Amino acid sequence: MQNVEQSLQKQIVDALQSLGVPSDSIPAISLQPTRPEFEGDLTLVCFPFTKLLGKGPEQIGQMIGEYLSTHGREVTGFNVVKGFLNLNIADRVWVASLWNFTQNKWVNGLPDKGQKVLVEFSSPNTNKPLHLGHLRNNFLGASLSDLLAFAGFKVVKANLVNDRGIHICKSMVAYLETGNGETPASSGMKGDHLVGKYYVKYDQLFKGQVAELVAAGKTEDEAKILAPVFVAAKQMLVDWEAGKPEIIELWKTMNGWVYEGFNASYQRMGVSFDKYYYESNTYILGKDIVDEGVAKGVFYRKEDGSVWIDLTEEGLDHKLVLRSDGTSVYITQDMGTADLKYDDFKMDRSVYVVGNEQDYHFEVLFHILKRLNRPYAHGLFHLSYGMVDLPSGKMKSREGTVVDADELMEEMVETAKERTQELGKTVDFNAEELSRLYEVLGIGAIKYFLLKVDPKKRMQFNPAESIELNGNTATAIQYTHARISAICRKADQLEIGLTMHHMPPDLQKSERDLMKHMLRFVECVEEAASAYSPAVVANYMYETSRLYNSFFAHETIFQAETPERVQFRVALSNHTGEILRACGKILGIVMPERM
RNA sequence: GGUCCCGUAGCUCAGUUGGAUAGAGCAACUGCCUUCUAAGCAGUAGGUCUUUGGUUCGAAUCCAAACGGGAUCACCA
Numbered sequence: 001m002q003n004v005e006q007s008l009q010k011q012i013v014d015a016l017q018s019l020g021v022p023s024d025s026i027p028a029i030s031l032q033p034t035r036p037e038f039e040g041d042l043t044l045v046c047f048p049f050t051k052l053l054g055k056g057p058e059q060i061g062q063m064i065g066e067y068l069s070t071h072g073r074e075v076t077g078f079n080v081v082k083g084f085l086n087l088n089i090a091d092r093v094w095v096a097s098l099w100n101f102t103q104n105k106w107v108n109g110l111p112d113k114g115q116k117v118l119v120e121f122s123s124p125n126t127n128k129p130l131h132l133g134h135l136r137n138n139f140l141g142a143s144l145s146d147l148l149a150f151a152g153f154k155v156v157k158a159n160l161v162n163d164r165g166i167h168i169c170k171s172m173v174a175y176l177e178t179g180n181g182e183t184p185a186s187s188g189m190k191g192d193h194l195v196g197k198y199y200v201k202y203d204q205l206f207k208g209q210v211a212e213l214v215a216a217g218k219t220e221d222e223a224k225i226l227a228p229v230f231v232a233a234k235q236m237l238v239d240w241e242a243g244k245p246e247i248i249e250l251w252k253t254m255n256g257w258v259y260e261g262f263n264a265s266y267q268r269m270g271v272s273f274d275k276y277y278y279e280s281n282t283y284i285l286g287k288d289i290v291d292e293g294v295a296k297g298v299f300y301r302k303e304d305g306s307v308w309i310d311l312t313e314e315g316l317d318h319k320l321v322l323r324s325d326g327t328s329v330y331i332t333q334d335m336g337t338a339d340l341k342y343d344d345f346k347m348d349r350s351v352y353v354v355g356n357e358q359d360y361h362f363e364v365l366f367h368i369l370k371r372l373n374r375p376y377a378h379g380l381f382h383l384s385y386g387m388v389d390l391p392s393g394k395m396k397s398r399e400g401t402v403v404d405a406d407e408l409m410e411e412m413v414e415t416a417k418e419r420t421q422e423l424g425k426t427v428d429f430n431a432e433e434l435s436r437l438y439e440v441l442g443i444g445a446i447k448y449f450l451l452k453v454d455p456k457k458r459m460q461f462n463p464a465e466s467i468e469l470n471g472n473t474a475t476a477i478q479y480t481h482a483r484i485s486a487i488c489r490k491a492d493q494l495e496i497g498l499t500m501h502h503m504p505p506d507l508q509k510s511e512r513d514l515m516k517h518m519l520r521f522v523e524c525v526e527e528a529a530s531a532y533s534p535a536v537v538a539n540y541m542y543e544t545s546r547l548y549n550s551f552f553a554h555e556t557i558f559q560a561e562t563p564e565r566v567q568f569r570v571a572l573s574n575h576t577g578e579i580l581r582a583c584g585k586i587l588g589i590v591m592p593e594r595m
Numbered sequence: 596g597g598u599c600c601c602g603u604a605g606c607u608c609a610g611u612u613g614g615a616u617a618g619a620g621c622a623a624c625u626g627c628c629u630u631c632u633a634a635g636c637a638g639u640a641g642g643u644c645u646u647u648g649g650u651u652c653g654a655a656u657c658c659a660a661a662c663g664g665g666a667u668c669a670c671c672a
Contacts, residue, residue, distance in 0.1 A: 167672080315598080323670040329669090357667070358667090360666090387666090457601075472621085556631070559630080
């Protein structure tokens with residue numbers, strides 16, 4: 001498509017010049033796909049030229065149309081409706097473009113861009129298991145990484161694990177008080193779920209103790225500070241920072257259980273990392289940057305010793321970067337970690353996949369790093385995604401409305417299994433093939449469901465209805481791929497080549513529509529990469545699948561009139577399959593050969 | 596209250612560098628499996644693009660205000 005458009009754009013510029021428009025006053029020419037209700041393939045909007053030429057848009061359209069059909073080789077006809085010049089493009093141009101597309105092997109990835117991007121995502125707390133919100137984060141981060149890699153960036157995937165702090169101590173306190181030495185092995189529970197159980201336990205203990213204290217005459221606020229489990233958790237945090245051996249030991253043990261659990265979840269999710277950072281190591285970082293900032297005059301110190309930055313020039317307010325007691329706040333260690341990442345990887349860009357509730361935090365962080373003249377400051381990007389809501393609104397752990405990631409994955413794989421069995425097309429699959437298929441379908445469905453929506457937007461998930469397997473879903477796309485694979489298998493048997501080498505004299509509408517869309521693949525990937533949006537790829541993939549299905553339903557492949565036409569349609573199918581696999585690779589969705 | 600984000604079919608979402616009569620899927624209703632996989636295809640119905648004003652040849656898209664929803668504004672992380 002790019003070739004066609006570029007060539008036409010040049011011709012249009014020529015046409016305008018021949019009509020007497022000076023070349024330096026010609027605006028950028030943009031062609032758009034012709035709306036289906038009109039005849040034509042590409043449309044030029046002529047209104048912008050009316051002032052340049054002093055003529056009406058229809059007249060201009062007529063003149064440019066005539067120029068293009070007499071001077072160029074692509075345009076075979078045209079019509080002008082109001083100010084819109086609709087151009088018919090010769091079928092052989094589409095076929096040649098697609099051939100060129102396949103020759104370039106763009107379905108394997110775009111040329112190297114010579115830039116490195118670090119993508120930080122997942123970043124879980126080690127006190128509870130992953131939930132639906134984490135799934136969105138992880139799938140976004142993983143697919144963004146694959147998308148950028150596909151688009152030609154060198155990508156580093158980083159996970160900054162929040163493995164310390166008061167929330168971890170809460171689980172530990174509850175475990176010490178009520179755990180009776182329970183372990184994942186003894187309880188049969190996944191490690192992260194076991195630790196999560198004690199985090200919930202802590203909350204129960206805490207509430208009970210607060211109620212008792214209130215009954216004994218304390219105010220609510222006093223009670224919250226005096227509750228013995230809270231006191232114990234705070235003490236434990238102090239002991240942890242002091243390196244008290246038995247606390248460190250317990251911390252390591254319980255975090256170990258959590259990591260085992262997380263690793264199992266990550267594996268099922270198909271998510272992996274190149275680099276792990278741990279807050280237990282990074283939380284001390286950043287204080288030297290505070291000193292540096294004070295010395296440079298970027299920060300200022302108040303009489304009480306606290307350090308601040310004035311961001312009123314940027315439209316924000318004054319922000320604390322170090323407490324009066326000299327301890328760090330969140331942003332202190334984020335400054336330190338930013339430096340650390342750059343020291344480790346010297347990346348050109350750094351993406352943080354973090355929920356939009358932290359928009360303000362990252363705005364502040366990025367401003368600070370710019371003020372500090374960090375060399376990497378201009379490559380920072382916060383991929384801010386919306387939360388996943390339930391029909392009842394926000395997920396609330398206290399109300400038990402959290403959708404657990406492991407449970408959801410299990411349920412969807414089960415749903416995929418039931419549906420597959422109902423349809424009964426997999427009788428010759430062995431047990432291993434079946435379970436792999438259920439996994440691919442179930443996990444794919446969740447991924448697609450979460451990825452097809454623009455990351456920035458909040459989205460809704462209804463747990464009562466499991467994720468659809470019909471319509472705009474991964475399953476339907478996977479099904480299209482399985483159909484294509486069947487075509488390719490049959491073609492193989494008949495010894496028909498899978499790569500395009502025959503040019504049909506004319507195209508059917510469904511063939512042309514599919515081809516025009518296929519030719520937008522590169523453009524789609526580039527757009528998705530620059531928008532940091534896997535959703536662009538997901539929508540493109542669905543449209544590809546839809547157009548193929550339409551082609552598949554309207555045209556016969558192996559019964560086509562001539563052997564050339566059969567070969568062409570086989571090749572068209574095969575190349576569609578390549579595109580679906582490429583999109584699937586970007587989104588982390590496996591395309592099965594059969595289903 | 597300040598700042599930021601969002602508001603498109605009954606529901607879930609596309610479409611937003613300004614272009615023609617705003618698109619899919621689900622749900623509802625009609626057709627299509629003796630033929631390459633019907634997890635599909637084709638069709639019907641469903642819209643004052645929250646509202647009002649502005650910018651212009653042209654606005655779902657840009658600007659302003661209002662209304663509605665959400666987030667954030669900690670010496671929390």
